[in-house]
Amino acid sequence: MKISLKSSIYQDGNSSWIPPSTFARRTNLFTFSNNLHFDLPKTTEMFEIRHRTTHSAKLKRRVPIKQTDFQLSKFYFYLLKTLFDLLRFFGFAPFYADTTLGKISYSSGLCYGRCIHNWLWMTTYAVIVLPTHAVQLHLASDDIQSFRSNKFIIYLVLGILFCCTVTLVMGTVILNPSVICQLINSLLKYVESFPVKYVSTIDPVHERLKMRLFETLILITVGSMAFVISFVFIHCFLHPTAPAYPTFNVSKEYLSLPIYLFSCTWLSLSEFASVLMIMAILMFAELYFLYVFPVLRNEMKLGKAESRYKTNGILREPHHLVVNWRAQEILLKIFNVEIGLIIVPIQGIVTAIVLFCSLSLVFQWHLFRFNTKILLTGAAIWITTGWSIILFMAGQQYQVSIHTLESWKSGRWNGKLNRDYMLKFKRSCRPLGLGDGKRYEITPLKVLEFANSLSKNMFRAFIAYAEVFGV
Numbered sequence: 001m002k003i004s005l006k007s008s009i010y011q012d013g014n015s016s017w018i019p020p021s022t023f024a025r026r027t028n029l030f031t032f033s034n035n036l037h038f039d040l041p042k043t044t045e046m047f048e049i050r051h052r053t054t055h056s057a058k059l060k061r062r063v064p065i066k067q068t069d070f071q072l073s074k075f076y077f078y079l080l081k082t083l084f085d086l087l088r089f090f091g092f093a094p095f096y097a098d099t100t101l102g103k104i105s106y107s108s109g110l111c112y113g114r115c116i117h118n119w120l121w122m123t124t125y126a127v128i129v130l131p132t133h134a135v136q137l138h139l140a141s142d143d144i145q146s147f148r149s150n151k152f153i154i155y156l157v158l159g160i161l162f163c164c165t166v167t168l169v170m171g172t173v174i175l176n177p178s179v180i181c182q183l184i185n186s187l188l189k190y191v192e193s194f195p196v197k198y199v200s201t202i203d204p205v206h207e208r209l210k211m212r213l214f215e216t217l218i219l220i221t222v223g224s225m226a227f228v229i230s231f232v233f234i235h236c237f238l239h240p241t242a243p244a245y246p247t248f249n250v251s252k253e254y255l256s257l258p259i260y261l262f263s264c265t266w267l268s269l270s271e272f273a274s275v276l277m278i279m280a281i282l283m284f285a286e287l288y289f290l291y292v293f294p295v296l297r298n299e300m301k302l303g304k305a306e307s308r309y310k311t312n313g314i315l316r317e318p319h320h321l322v323v324n325w326r327a328q329e330i331l332l333k334i335f336n337v338e339i340g341l342i343i344v345p346i347q348g349i350v351t352a353i354v355l356f357c358s359l360s361l362v363f364q365w366h367l368f369r370f371n372t373k374i375l376l377t378g379a380a381i382w383i384t385t386g387w388s389i390i391l392f393m394a395g396q397q398y399q400v401s402i403h404t405l406e407s408w409k410s411g412r413w414n415g416k417l418n419r420d421y422m423l424k425f426k427r428s429c430r431p432l433g434l435g436d437g438k439r440y441e442i443t444p445l446k447v448l449e450f451a452n453s454l455s456k457n458m459f460r461a462f463i464a465y466a467e468v469f470g471v
Helices: 018-028 054-058 075-092 111-141 144-149 152-175 177-198 202-236 258-299 319-336 338-365 369-410 416-427 447-467
Strands: 006-012 012-016 095-098 103-108
Touching: 006 103, 075 095, 075 202, 075 258, 095 177, 103 177, 111 152, 152 177, 152 258, 152 338, 152 369, 177 258, 177 319, 202 258, 202 369, 258 319, 319 338, 319 416, 338 369, 338 447, 369 416, 369 447
Parallel strands: none
Antiparallel strands: 006 012, 095 103
């Protein structure tokens, strides 16, 4: 993997350009190993019990910190380890928590082969099987009215879009296991190593509220995914011959009990593993925007009163600013080059799901039962809100990084040499934005562009539907 990114290290008043790998080895935030993993400290503490001291609430508002004050909760690591174990068991991801080395690793051989097999089967199911069911359903209908009134077409279209999303995400994860481990290990290490190195005092009340907010978001994510899993389980076993399932168009005479149980169980477990994979991605996104993004927004921006910083002044010295900026820049560069390619396709799928749910609710409201109405309404609202939040947060990071770079012009540097070095370093920096590493980059206006395109396409879809069906 090649990363076309320049980086610099400030030492003894001299600046020199070095490759990213050499830069990373000189920093204490990340450590490269030979297999491109970010090595965490070789300890089992990472996946053991982690909690704050019980007497911290009785201390003053701002107290000296301990190393355990910024460790993530036991609940997060237990849930993360459980997710990886389940995904590895079902053959949807080859990752596991290595408690001996204290990092996330991936398996090769048979486990990796199972993941490739499941990904190819999921791709075949989304690209060939489900579209074939749609064609059969259309040809089997006597007239267009019966085709419109068939409620199972709703689940078929949603199944196709969901399987396409899972195929994209699963392919990206399975085909780049070393990169995924690299990103996960570096993120976990940065979250726990940065405060220990730079934060000198702590606000216990603020930290408890932040931890509660983080765990609340995790619980909301788990609850939403549990609802989706429960709905798929119940619907699959109640309607095994629906168009979205493998046993579609199979006569009840041939649908024996073993075939029925095997088909429903296989599909339910596949959906369960797919939802677990999406939940793991959301957990890491929440971790990044709650723990890494505030460093850029609140601590690396110059021009504020020193009392407003939570970190000590050493972070705002030239060498440490360079190290921390390059650490986040390299992390996002790897993400954009290797994983960011699926952002645009996923946004297209999100738009298609919202348009389909809106069309169905507007024109076929009287044909649906209460549970179908709840499903379509919840899917449209939840997916639109979730994707808008992701675009908004990514756009805020892009804008805050620009403001942070601009603030370095007015920094009170110790001497002309430091000032000239920081100005030179600033010219080599780009805003920290998510994208595909080439043309597409999420800016603050992307969320407005998404809302604008969604409203325009919805209006056009309404007009086209009315013209075709004469509504």
